[in-house]
Amino acid sequence: MSDDALMAELRETLASDGGLDEVQMRLLDSTDLLSLGMLADEARQRRHGQQTTFVRVAEVAVDASALESLGQAREIRVTGVPASVEAAETAVRAVAGQGVPVTGFALHDLMGLASDHAAEFARLLRVLCDAGLVAVSELAVDRTEDPESAVAVVADAGLAVSRLTIQDARGDARLAWVRTVAGWSFPPRAVQAFAPLPRAEGKTAPESEPATGYDDVRQVALSRLLVDNIDSIQVDWALHGPKLAQVALTFGADDIDAVPAVDADELGPRRTSLEDVRRNIRAASFVPVERDGAFESVTP
Amino acid sequence: MSTSSPAVDALARKVRDGGRLSRSEALTLYAEAPTHLLGRLADEVRAARHPSGVVTYIIDRNVNYTNICVAQCNFCAFYRPVGAADGYVLGFEELFRKIDDTIAVGGEQLLLQGGHNPDLPLEWYEDLFRAVKARYPAFRLHALSPPEVIHLSRLGQVEVSVVIERLMAAGLDSIPGGGAEVLVDRVRRELNCLGKATADEWLDVMRHAHRAGLRTTATMMYGTVERLDERVEHLMRVRDLQDETGGFTAFIAWSFQPSHTERGGTEATGVEYLRTLALARLVLDNVDNLQASWVTQGGKVGQLSLSFGANDMGSVMIEENVVRAAGATFCMDELEIVRNIENAGFTPRRRNMHYELLGDPIAWERDVPRMTALVEARAAGDASVPEELVRYRARTPSGKRQRAPR
Numbered sequence A: 001m002s003d004d005a006l007m008a009e010l011r012e013t014l015a016s017d018g019g020l021d022e023v024q025m026r027l028l029d030s031t032d033l034l035s036l037g038m039l040a041d042e043a044r045q046r047r048h049g050q051q052t053t054f055v056r057v058a059e060v061a062v063d064a065s066a067l068e069s070l071g072q073a074r075e076i077r078v079t080g081v082p083a084s085v086e087a088a089e090t091a092v093r094a095v096a097g098q099g100v101p102v103t104g105f106a107l108h109d110l111m112g113l114a115s116d117h118a119a120e121f122a123r124l125l126r127v128l129c130d131a132g133l134v135a136v137s138e139l140a141v142d143r144t145e146d147p148e149s150a151v152a153v154v155a156d157a158g159l160a161v162s163r164l165t166i167q168d169a170r171g172d173a174r175l176a177w178v179r180t181v182a183g184w185s186f187p188p189r190a191v192q193a194f195a196p197l198p199r200a201e202g203k204t205a206p207e208s209e210p211a212t213g214y215d216d217v218r219q220v221a222l223s224r225l226l227v228d229n230i231d232s233i234q235v236d237w238a239l240h241g242p243k244l245a246q247v248a249l250t251f252g253a254d255d256i257d258a259v260p261a262v263d264a265d266e267l268g269p270r271r272t273s274l275e276d277v278r279r280n281i282r283a284a285s286f287v288p289v290e291r292d293g294a295f296e297s298v299t300p
Numbered sequence B: 001m002s003t004s005s006p007a008v009d010a011l012a013r014k015v016r017d018g019g020r021l022s023r024s025e026a027l028t029l030y031a032e033a034p035t036h037l038l039g040r041l042a043d044e045v046r047a048a049r050h051p052s053g054v055v056t057y058i059i060d061r062n063v064n065y066t067n068i069c070v071a072q073c074n075f076c077a078f079y080r081p082v083g084a085a086d087g088y089v090l091g092f093e094e095l096f097r098k099i100d101d102t103i104a105v106g107g108e109q110l111l112l113q114g115g116h117n118p119d120l121p122l123e124w125y126e127d128l129f130r131a132v133k134a135r136y137p138a139f140r141l142h143a144l145s146p147p148e149v150i151h152l153s154r155l156g157q158v159e160v161s162v163v164i165e166r167l168m169a170a171g172l173d174s175i176p177g178g179g180a181e182v183l184v185d186r187v188r189r190e191l192n193c194l195g196k197a198t199a200d201e202w203l204d205v206m207r208h209a210h211r212a213g214l215r216t217t218a219t220m221m222y223g224t225v226e227r228l229d230e231r232v233e234h235l236m237r238v239r240d241l242q243d244e245t246g247g248f249t250a251f252i253a254w255s256f257q258p259s260h261t262e263r264g265g266t267e268a269t270g271v272e273y274l275r276t277l278a279l280a281r282l283v284l285d286n287v288d289n290l291q292a293s294w295v296t297q298g299g300k301v302g303q304l305s306l307s308f309g310a311n312d313m314g315s316v317m318i319e320e321n322v323v324r325a326a327g328a329t330f331c332m333d334e335l336e337i338v339r340n341i342e343n344a345g346f347t348p349r350r351r352n353m354h355y356e357l358l359g360d361p362i363a364w365e366r367d368v369p370r371m372t373a374l375v376e377a378r379a380a381g382d383a384s385v386p387e388e389l390v391r392y393r394a395r396t397p398s399g400k401r402q403r404a405p406r
């Protein structure tokens, strides 16, 4: 079969929501970057049209006494590892009630607080929900035991998981995680986004080589094509930088996380993060839509 | 692949049939073609022109010999006015040290550019070039962009062709295509760089250089005040001169770096870069090589350029003051460039300025110092004047003061 015919077959299967067989999966993985990008872009547009969402986030450390500045945040995110259940609850209560959805924590850290005890873990999640948390901000698939079940427990407690992440994986392991995530099933809206680019790459094994641009956009494209069970494929404005984040939008990503809520004054009004992110989205031929920490669109 | 635009589909067919794009066709493609289609077309043209799958790079050193400049382009974060405390001119000895460092990492060329310093006459350049060639006979000098040549012509009241002849006699090997910005005078006026060279003057220097037997590159700095049709106009002017002389070895596009510049504003995005690069590959059907500007786009988007028409990763970073002054901070040494080329599915090869292949990566053959060990900065507060400078006539009061016997 010619390359064009193979592409046509893949395109048809993807468009009809049919599952990919093993041969097609392998084919996808070996497809050239631009063809893969086109397929992923089509899949993304079927799901989200021209819309690209972004969120402005104010981060607050779990042990900070107060939020430094709310700025124009549409999400308050509590970061860091809480020392105790009480510390986690206090941190959430300190920033809740300002009309901005509060998310926070990595799920494996919360499991650690509950000593990996299931009932204790469920109780902790309910405490945080009562304190005002709307979502656990991160579930690192390579740090969390049985992520699929963990998501169900989070959903039972009335919370969502903002995003699944991969902390540190290279080469084939990156794609293996995409395929694993694609095989899970979740309650509706329990997981809002999948952020497929490894976040702590090289930090746990600094001698290893960092991912290249090809690696990253291929990972984003394959995620959009294979991960049917999560609505959004997310890139991180602060972590990946505007250029890669923007290019990733043309390879299947539809959501930009971590846009700063407070602008650096010296950049002037034309260089605000809000303007910058909107400009980048438009320059990639998409329509920017601001959302909040609960993944609801914000009307300007 | 077909799009929802019959016009774009027809243009894609035209490109695939080897047709030449007109101004309006190029504009339509840029404005309407989806990014992946532009990339795909550029990639096909690149593959047809370079079927071996080789992606080249050069080990050279980009040295800015002086930051003193009277041109004062409003997009430049590098220059200092005459008399500025942090203005500098590199001495011959310092330049020799940089050449030694470059040779140590396998380099064979200096890319030498600088400000329009009224206190450096043509003789200074001639003596420098001769001194370099006497000491390093095989070492190449890729030096002095067209506006610098024009500056020397005005300063010394000599014809451009004579400046080029004299510099060639002293050892100039080729001319870099800097200072082109966008070759449209309306744009140049707004960037306050019309005075340093009009579009015609820039092209004329290149015409003289090509006729004199020099090969040169061509560049475009986009993303300031130009309209899309002016970007296309720039490409057309480069293509026309190339039809006439065939002297351009490569084309390099980069985005304006606004930080710390008088002009300020925003930088064109990564997608705009990839689209502009792809368009350049499609329009410049008579220019063999397109460089990826990873210095301005970062390593990741720089690598992605290889799918959007680029076949060359440019220069291994040893030093580049002009874009660094404007905030570009990306760095890649030879190992990193080679890794990115291979990761994209290409074969890395070293080249010279004429794009002749020199061989496998040096780093495969022997240990070379990593780049960071060689980056130097002028010591803070060091206001000393290179000793040979006193031999040249300064024109400005501050230059005269500096060179007066103590």
Ligand code: SF4
Pocket: B069, B070, B071, B072, B073, B076, B077, B078, B079, B114, B115, B116, B147, B193, B196
């Ligand atoms: S770009 Fe060159 S000519 Fe213009 S001000 Fe800067 S150094 Fe001078």
